[in-house]
Amino acid sequence: MNDSWLIKPSFDDVYPVAAYGEGVFIYDEHGNKYLDGSSGAVTASIGHAVPEIVEAVTEQARKISFVYRSQFTSQPAEKLAEKLNDLAFEADDPYYSFFVNSGSEANETALKIAVQYWQEQGMYRKHKIISRWTSYHGITMGALSMSGHTERRKRFAPMLEDYPGISPPYCYRRPAQESCSDYEMKCADELDAAIRRTGAEQVAAFIAEPIIGAAGGVIVPSAEYYKRIKEICDHHQVLFIADEVMTGIGRTGKMFAMEHYGVKPDILTLGKGMSAGYAPIAAALIHDRILEPIRKGSKAIIGGHTYSANPQSSAVALAVLTFIEKHQLVDRSAKNGEYLVNQLRNMALTTPIVGDVRGKGLLIGIEFVSHLFTKTPFPKQLNLTRLLVEKARDKGLLIYPASAGIEGGDGDAIIVSPPLTINKQEMDTLVKLLQDSIHEVQRDLMLKGYM
Ligand code: PMP
Numbered sequence: 388m389n390d391s392w393l394i395k396p397s398f399d400d401v402y403p404v405a406a407y408g409e410g411v412f413i414y415d416e417h418g419n420k421y422l423d424g425s426s427g428a429v430t431a432s433i434g435h436a437v438p439e440i441v442e443a444v445t446e447q448a449r450k451i452s453f454v455y456r457s458q459f460t461s462q463p464a465e466k467l468a469e470k471l472n473d474l475a476f477e478a479d480d481p482y483y484s485f486f487v488n489s490g491s492e493a494n495e496t497a498l499k500i501a502v503q504y505w506q507e508q509g510m511y512r513k514h515k516i517i518s519r520w521t522s523y524h525g526i527t528m529g530a531l532s533m534s535g536h537t538e539r540r541k542r543f544a545p546m547l548e549d550y551p552g553i554s555p556p557y558c559y560r561r562p563a564q565e566s567c568s569d570y571e572m573k574c575a576d577e578l579d580a581a582i583r584r585t586g587a588e589q590v591a592a593f594i595a596e597p598i599i600g601a602a603g604g605v606i607v608p609s610a611e612y613y614k615r616i617k618e619i620c621d622h623h624q625v626l627f628i629a630d631e632v633m634t635g636i637g638r639t640g641k642m643f644a645m646e647h648y649g650v651k652p653d654i655l656t657l658g659k660g661m662s663a664g665y666a667p668i669a670a671a672l673i674h675d676r677i678l679e680p681i682r683k684g685s686k687a688i689i690g691g692h693t694y695s696a697n698p699q700s701s702a703v704a705l706a707v708l709t710f711i712e713k714h715q716l717v718d719r720s721a722k723n724g725e726y727l728v729n730q731l732r733n734m735a736l737t738t739p740i741v742g743d744v745r746g747k748g749l750l751i752g753i754e755f756v757s758h759l760f761t762k763t764p765f766p767k768q769l770n771l772t773r774l775l776v777e778k779a780r781d782k783g784l785l786i787y788p789a790s791a792g793i794e795g796g797d798g799d800a801i802i803v804s805p806p807l808t809i810n811k812q813e814m815d816t817l818v819k820l821l822q823d824s825i826h827e828v829q830r831d832l833m834l835k836g837y838m
Pocket residue numbers: 428488489490491492494523524525526596600601630631632633658659
């Protein structure tokens with residue numbers, strides 16, 4: 388006899404039933420309260436049940452929720468695209484928006500636009516995408532082909548495109564004798580080598596998360612790294628796609644993470660925080676110069692979905708962006724992030740299993756090791772990340788499981804990424820609950836002889 392017809396992420400796990408949310412908290416059906424320390428999957432950036440957004444949802448639903456993109460455009464979709472262009476870099480860098488429904492679709496779209504861009508100019512062989520071996524760009528086949536996450540890839544590996552991968556600029560685990568900046572340059576130069584090996588005439592684009600999220604436990608490269616990457620791309624006529632699905636819309640203390648680096652991508656993808664979880668919507672922002680040959684050639688982008696640019700999701704995303712601007716949440720993300728990362732670094736001093744605390748704004752990663760000096764990860768079968776996430780949840784704190792940056796997705800890490808609206812008292816509660824969770828898990832590890 389089934390007690391549920393819903394297929395959940397794991398058949399073995401039991402999930403609390405969410406009843407409602409309020410600000411940074413979620414309540415389950417039994418009234419248990421959870422501090423949303425990860426905004427779900429780094430998504431609910433403005434917190435839950437925000438009245439202005441509820442109002443925008445109903446106001447648009449009263450007008451019209453759906454029109455088909457080849458029959459109508461709509462005011463909310465037009466305004467949203469205009470707003471995103473206003474927010475993206477300088478006025479003389481026009482970015483046009485193509486709306487889809489998920490981060491995977493946004494990256495899938497970016498891939499196809501990159502290929503189409505070269506085709507329109509007669510370069511039909513440029514079809515390969517290079518990415519980093521520590522990355523996650525989505526679960527659909529094209530996006531998964533570009534992702535370096537072994538666990539998610541391995542079952543489908545024979546069906547994936549054979550795209551080249553390069554090393555992430557993962558300074559925490561660089562060779563002991565090398566400086567971080569030298570190591571980063573070496574990692575960047577791997578792109579040059581990969582393009583030469585593949586043949587530039589076959590490479591359409593390089594895709595990267597500006598700050599590596601779930602696959603690397605938040606890896607923050609330097610501006611020099613991205614300057615070098617962009618130089619290499621330009622030299623070989625390879626487009627640069629910034630996957631800002633996780634980092635975009637204020638999460639890292641700037642509207643877009645690439646602003647930290649002073650490098651403008653040819654295509655930029657968004658998802659998650661774009662509607663802060665209030666509606667499924669994502670986007671590929673495409674620089675005018677990339678659209679130009681497509682405008683002159685095929686005159687259409689070959690892609691799109693039934694729900695692309697639907698007025699309901701567009702109105703919600705527009706209301707979220709307005710809310711973020713009105714409450715200056717991008718600045719708040721930067722300030723809150725500084726406070727939270729310091730508190731978490733202080734917390735790290737109380738335990739020998741936190742190897743590294745790193746991040747930008749309110750995107751913070753914590754990597755766990757069994758030995759601080761050797762940086763040895765805990766055994767894979769222990770599944771420490773899962774133990775930590777479950778312990779924290781039992782205490783009423785939600786955190787996001789990640790992998791450390793070890794190639795292929797090994798190692799233990801968590802992401803701390805609360806709504807940008809979080810206040811100081813709530814951040815202190817978050818740190819206390821996390822510290823208690825880590826200490827309890829650490830005690831269990833000692834009792835079991837792991838340390
Ligand atoms: N890119 C990045 C950087 C992501 O973090 C994710 C989701 N974790 C995706 C793409 C895929 O987004 P979605 O799950 O909405 O398809």
